[in-house]
Amino acid sequence: MAKDILILAEHLNGKLADITFEMVGKAKELAAGFGGKAVAVLLGNGVKSLAESIGADSVLYVDDAALAQFNPEAYGRLLAALIQERNPRVVMIGNTSIGMDLAAGLSVMTDLPLIAYVNGLAADGGTLAATSQIYGGKIQAEALPDGEACIVACLAGAFPADTGKGSAPVEQIASPAPLDDLKVNFVKLIEPEGGDVDITQQPILVSIGRGIGGQENIELAQELADALGCAVSSSRPITDAGWLPKTRQVGKSGLTVTPKVYLAFGISGAPEHLEGMRGAETIVAVNTDSKAPIFDVAHYGATCDMLDLLPALTEKIKG
Amino acid sequence: MAVGLDKVKPEAITEDKHLVVQGMDISGHWNRMFEQRVSWDYDVDNLDRVTDLPGGESLAWCYGCAKCTAVCPVDIVGDYSPRKIHRKTQMGVDLFNSDDLWLCTTCMNCLRVCPKEVNMIQIMPAVREQAVLEGTTVPPELQKAFEDTAKHGNPLGQPQRKRADWTKKVGVPVSIMKDLGRPVDILWYVGSYPSYHPRGNDAACAAARIFNSLGVDFGILGVEEKDDGDSQRLAGEKGLFEMLAEQNIAAFSKYEFSRMVVTGPHEFNAFKNEYPKLGADFKVLHYTRFLVEHLDKLKPMLKKPINLKVTFHDPCYLGRHNGEYDAPRQLLRAIPGVELVEMGRCRENGYCCGGGGGGMWLDSFTKEHTTMRLSERRVREAAEYGADVLAVCCPFEVSRFEDAAKSTGNDELMVRDILELLDESMRG
Amino acid sequence: MNIVVSIKQIPNLTDELEINAEGTGLDHDALQYVLNEFDEHAIEEAVLAKEATGGTVTVIGVDTTGELDGALHTALAKGADSAVKITGDFPRGTDSHTQAKLIADAIRGMSPDIVLTGVQAADDRDGQIGPMIAAHLGVPYVGVVTGVQVKEGKAVVHKEYAGGVMAEFEVALPMVVGVQAAHQPPRYAPVSKIRQIAKTAKIDEVTGGAGPRAGSTVRRMFKPESAGHAEMWEGSPEEVADKIATLLAEKGLVKRG
Numbered sequence A: 001m002a003k004d005i006l007i008l009a010e011h012l013n014g015k016l017a018d019i020t021f022e023m024v025g026k027a028k029e030l031a032a033g034f035g036g037k038a039v040a041v042l043l044g045n046g047v048k049s050l051a052e053s054i055g056a057d058s059v060l061y062v063d064d065a066a067l068a069q070f071n072p073e074a075y076g077r078l079l080a081a082l083i084q085e086r087n088p089r090v091v092m093i094g095n096t097s098i099g100m101d102l103a104a105g106l107s108v109m110t111d112l113p114l115i116a117y118v119n120g121l122a123a124d125g126g127t128l129a130a131t132s133q134i135y136g137g138k139i140q141a142e143a144l145p146d147g148e149a150c151i152v153a154c155l156a157g158a159f160p161a162d163t164g165k166g167s168a169p170v171e172q173i174a175s176p177a178p179l180d181d182l183k184v185n186f187v188k189l190i191e192p193e194g195g196d197v198d199i200t201q202q203p204i205l206v207s208i209g210r211g212i213g214g215q216e217n218i219e220l221a222q223e224l225a226d227a228l229g230c231a232v233s234s235s236r237p238i239t240d241a242g243w244l245p246k247t248r249q250v251g252k253s254g255l256t257v258t259p260k261v262y263l264a265f266g267i268s269g270a271p272e273h274l275e276g277m278r279g280a281e282t283i284v285a286v287n288t289d290s291k292a293p294i295f296d297v298a299h300y301g302a303t304c305d306m307l308d309l310l311p312a313l314t315e316k317i318k319g
Numbered sequence B: 001m002a003v004g005l006d007k008v009k010p011e012a013i014t015e016d017k018h019l020v021v022q023g024m025d026i027s028g029h030w031n032r033m034f035e036q037r038v039s040w041d042y043d044v045d046n047l048d049r050v051t052d053l054p055g056g057e058s059l060a061w062c063y064g065c066a067k068c069t070a071v072c073p074v075d076i077v078g079d080y081s082p083r084k085i086h087r088k089t090q091m092g093v094d095l096f097n098s099d100d101l102w103l104c105t106t107c108m109n110c111l112r113v114c115p116k117e118v119n120m121i122q123i124m125p126a127v128r129e130q131a132v133l134e135g136t137t138v139p140p141e142l143q144k145a146f147e148d149t150a151k152h153g154n155p156l157g158q159p160q161r162k163r164a165d166w167t168k169k170v171g172v173p174v175s176i177m178k179d180l181g182r183p184v185d186i187l188w189y190v191g192s193y194p195s196y197h198p199r200g201n202d203a204a205c206a207a208a209r210i211f212n213s214l215g216v217d218f219g220i221l222g223v224e225e226k227d228d229g230d231s232q233r234l235a236g237e238k239g240l241f242e243m244l245a246e247q248n249i250a251a252f253s254k255y256e257f258s259r260m261v262v263t264g265p266h267e268f269n270a271f272k273n274e275y276p277k278l279g280a281d282f283k284v285l286h287y288t289r290f291l292v293e294h295l296d297k298l299k300p301m302l303k304k305p306i307n308l309k310v311t312f313h314d315p316c317y318l319g320r321h322n323g324e325y326d327a328p329r330q331l332l333r334a335i336p337g338v339e340l341v342e343m344g345r346c347r348e349n350g351y352c353c354g355g356g357g358g359g360m361w362l363d364s365f366t367k368e369h370t371t372m373r374l375s376e377r378r379v380r381e382a383a384e385y386g387a388d389v390l391a392v393c394c395p396f397e398v399s400r401f402e403d404a405a406k407s408t409g410n411d412e413l414m415v416r417d418i419l420e421l422l423d424e425s426m427r428g
Numbered sequence C: 001m002n003i004v005v006s007i008k009q010i011p012n013l014t015d016e017l018e019i020n021a022e023g024t025g026l027d028h029d030a031l032q033y034v035l036n037e038f039d040e041h042a043i044e045e046a047v048l049a050k051e052a053t054g055g056t057v058t059v060i061g062v063d064t065t066g067e068l069d070g071a072l073h074t075a076l077a078k079g080a081d082s083a084v085k086i087t088g089d090f091p092r093g094t095d096s097h098t099q100a101k102l103i104a105d106a107i108r109g110m111s112p113d114i115v116l117t118g119v120q121a122a123d124d125r126d127g128q129i130g131p132m133i134a135a136h137l138g139v140p141y142v143g144v145v146t147g148v149q150v151k152e153g154k155a156v157v158h159k160e161y162a163g164g165v166m167a168e169f170e171v172a173l174p175m176v177v178g179v180q181a182a183h184q185p186p187r188y189a190p191v192s193k194i195r196q197i198a199k200t201a202k203i204d205e206v207t208g209g210a211g212p213r214a215g216s217t218v219r220r221m222f223k224p225e226s227a228g229h230a231e232m233w234e235g236s237p238e239e240v241a242d243k244i245a246t247l248l249a250e251k252g253l254v255k256r257g
């Protein structure tokens, strides 16, 4: 199997995670270059139908009660044995909450190099070149494994998911390692609680400043946040005025937030505010003043009236 | 809003439900005045804990005359003063764990009037230091400023490497001592806010241009400069102050200069009064006094009239703490067109902007305990006196007052450092 | 309860990162090094665990900067009981594989009940240290953990998945935990206290041997394109709304069409 690429399929609550399809799609492209196959590995309990929805060249699955939920110890043991048995050219694992429990340990157990935080992969002639996004996204590092084989941990969203969807011949295999006497025991899943919004934990923030004009317009922002399933945060004047609770204030004397997307509507970008949101992955600023300092830190900007934009965007999201 | 959070609880005051004295029914709160009211009725352990600390002694001296209450800037927007602190502590409130511990801005107005010399400038840092060491009650905003200063050498949390980046905006050369390799007349200590805050940058650039026009032989430390640490000391982080002082003193002693000029009053206070205790030995001037020395040369350069009504805010650490009231006013009067109006609370009785003693990093905390921010109270006063411009000469104040002008609806009030006004008049 | 915390110093990301002349690594000498932020959470969680159940906290790291003492003193000021540094020829930016092996070798003899470390570090190009230490020690690892409770030879850990869902695991000790966030923000160690400790505390020193190295070689390091100013979207509010919706969809945050 030395030319094949092994991909660990990730799933939670009976659903395959997008990272699976993203890696499978990329693996097919690379495997073609190496003259091998993209082989997905799915570990679970009662997962045949999930296995059938992966668009790899082939899918192996292990069906075992001990795998009903993700268990880092069980996954680790099993994958280490499988890698030793099948000797793949590349092992692809998500650089995700699940994959981060596995890849580095497997690297030690199997003595394969690991390249982590990968957001670019290319078959460069006969060798694999993996590009890692490191130092908080400030640096890209392109590396080659010292030997032929290696493990790569891929960042979510790095590759398109579409080409990894479809179906493939599936084969059930027995677990290559014993799954009894585990020291790690899954107890339960805990769903996020409702109630108090924690703006530091939101993937998106609809953040508003004095540009909102008046308290009566807050609901425009709330409607957008509802449509997006996220929360409204704000600059200080808004919480000072009591239009939003103090827990929603972003900045020096408020909270520091790092959402994936920070939508800054009608916020000028005072240094005290910037201090609290600079670390967001993507910042979109909407402000009628094209010279507002917020545009110096934003990635994207527009100079339209937020009061027109909010309802328009809400409509778009609701579809 | 919770003003006066830990006033003595009414139930702590004994009050007999039924009491008949000489045939007169004085049930209820009437009988309180007949109760014995001596201080040993209270548990004075908490007062002792304060007065046992080096620096905390003078809290015991208060005799309750309340002169301080009349002048305390926090009391004007809240419920505060040394007398109140003394009384609460005497009656058992634990100052170490009280929100009151963080409200004093160390503005020194109380000490100015206190017949007993109850000295909050020493009491507060002493008690705060214990609270900081225990680490349980320090407001998170303040803690963050400590952390940023410890990590980055400035309370704004900006990279040390960028400390001299503002010089790129000036338009005239600003020499960095390390590159200069020769003695200078004036070592200019720029300070954290002028180095990093965009509005502070404006003042720093103005100063650089003014020094340049006057032909001053000066240099700055650039990335070798660290925050002076004095406000952190007053807020209770003495170790941080000492660390910064050692680093700064080491940097200063690498170079030869005849005098140092500082942009900010807090730095002035640090270098004049505190660094010498740690072995520093140099002469320091606030920029206002330094420029007044050059007034003869400066005056003819001030060409463009600024036809505005200007009022001046005395920084606590320049005025009350260090006795400098005249230099800033002399500079303002030198600018053609400026009509200087004084606010009611000026000079010795100047109102505090709220930024001193760590207040700069307690914005939300203080807001929770006051009816309005001190900076907002001050901006309203400036507006009441009909000023077009609120002139300042402390780098903390520009951002505070500008923000306060917006939040109080006085958007038309301009907040300018004296440096900016001079620069504007010079540039014509 | 014998708690060990493994820490690592990384470049200060607020500094401007410069790439070396060869274009294959950072110009480490020009950088200021700080403690990995996740390790600060690991220290906090360790001290909280100690406060809850008793025991001792030992903090250990490889001294890649000659400045590890500062981080160790800070950990002691926060409530750790002892500190160990591994010294040897380990330059700044020493890879994770090497650091993990050195730490595993150094702590094996301490027989820790639980090892806490930051779930990741900004320079983990060859992977995270925690799972590697666990593999060397032959004990289980759970990472992305936001809360640890230890009792009677077991640890109950909460592991975070995407979208706020969490899994609870019960793990027989010893184990290694990759801490995402302590259940309280890391406490501040006042410089006053650190300075007191620096004068009196003793740091144990262990000499480290050769490490296994990363197993891959960087051939090109570069900075992603970044604009100093936002890319401006022109057009009507509807057009701008469309662009924002597309962006959110591309990031997988909303479904489109």
Ligand SMILES: Cc1cc2nc3c(=O)[nH]c(=O)nc-3n(C[C@H](O)[C@H](O)[C@H](O)COP(=O)(O)OP(=O)(O)OC[C@H]3O[C@@H](n4cnc5c(N)ncnc54)[C@H](O)[C@@H]3O)c2cc1C
Pocket (backbone or CB within 6 Å): A208, A209, A210, A211, A212, A234, A235, A236, A237, A238, A249, A250, A251, A252, A253, A254, A255, A265, A266, A267, A268, A269, A270, A271, A272, A273, A276, A286, A287, A288, A289, A292, A304, A305, A306, A307, B360, B361, B363, B399, B400, B403, B406
């Ligand atoms: C010590 C201190 C601590 C502080 N802490 C914080 C903090 O933690 N967080 C914080 O946010 N601030 C803080 N501030 C306040 C800060 O300085 C600013 O005053 C504040 O961030 C400004 O908020 P803003 O951007 O909403 O308002 P403004 O600065 O008034 O900006 C409003 C913006 O909206 C735009 N606008 C107006 N109408 C529209 C419209 N219809 N459509 C689109 N755009 C429009 C305007 O062009 C303007 O740029 C602090 C200040 C100090 C001094």
Ligand code: SF4
Pocket (backbone or CB within 6 Å): B071, B072, B073, B074, B075, B080, B081, B082, B103, B104, B105, B106, B107, B108, B109, B110, B111, B120, B121
């Ligand atoms: S120093 Fe100033 S703020 Fe503090 S108690 Fe005295 S008058 Fe009030």
Ligand code: SF4
Pocket (backbone or CB within 6 Å): B061, B062, B063, B064, B065, B066, B067, B068, B069, B082, B083, B086, B110, B113, B114, B115, B116, B117, B118
């Ligand atoms: S002025 Fe001095 S003596 Fe009088 S009440 Fe205030 S602190 Fe006490």
